[in-house]
Amino acid sequence: MPSSRVITGVGRAIPGATGVTLLARIRGANGQLVTRASLASLAYAAIDLTTGSILGSGSLAVSDVIFDSLVVGDYRWQIDGPSAPGPDGSAGYNFLAVLPASLFPVRTPAAPDMLAGPAAGHDLQADVAFTPINGQSFRQSWKWREAVVYG
Numbered sequence: 111m112p113s114s115r116v117i118t119g120v121g122r123a124i125p126g127a128t129g130v131t132l133l134a135r136i137r138g139a140n141g142q143l144v145t146r147a148s149l150a151s152l153a154y155a156a157i158d159l160t161t162g163s164i165l166g167s168g169s170l171a172v173s174d175v176i177f178d179s180l181v182v183g184d185y186r187w188q189i190d191g192p193s194a195p196g197p198d199g200s201a202g203y204n205f206l207a208v209l210p211a212s213l214f215p216v217r218t219p220a221a222p223d224m225l226a227g228p229a230a231g232h233d234l235q236a237d238v239a240f241t242p243i244n245g246q247s248f249r250q251s252w253k254w255r256e257a258v259v260y261g
Contacts (some may be wrong), residue, residue, distance in 0.1 A: 123257035126216035127131045130209045132252050139245050145178045160232035175207040179252040222230045231256030
């Protein structure tokens with residue numbers, strides 16, 4: 111299995127050429143957890159917010175990324191757990207997708223400048239569009255900063 115980095119919220123730096131794992135507890139418009147049977151399709155887009163360019167897009171198989179029961183006990187999910195549920199009273203995730211490393215190029219910046227300071231990585235975002243069987247589509251976004259890699 112390829113290596114990937116987990117994104118559950120904002121603030122984690124991830125180097126280029128690394129797959130990105132997206133985790134979330136997703137609820138539909140009715141407030142209920144989404145299930146495989148409640149969704150018609152899923153699509154994603156990866157965006158470089160620094161340049162405004164789309165890095166790639168595609169579809170996700172609902173049966174591959176949606177869980178009908180919340181997954182608990184996975185070390186990658188550190189938002190809440192059975193002994194410390196989230197604000198909604200639940201624990202665990204029901205959405206897990208891995209965006210391929212090929213979407214995220216490695217950019218090697220110039221060596222740090224004494225006056226300007228170290229280079230900053232690009233701000234990146236992944237958007238997943240959830241299309242339910244009934245009702246309106248909705249999106250979930252994940253943002254992170256690309257880690258600067260020298261050499």
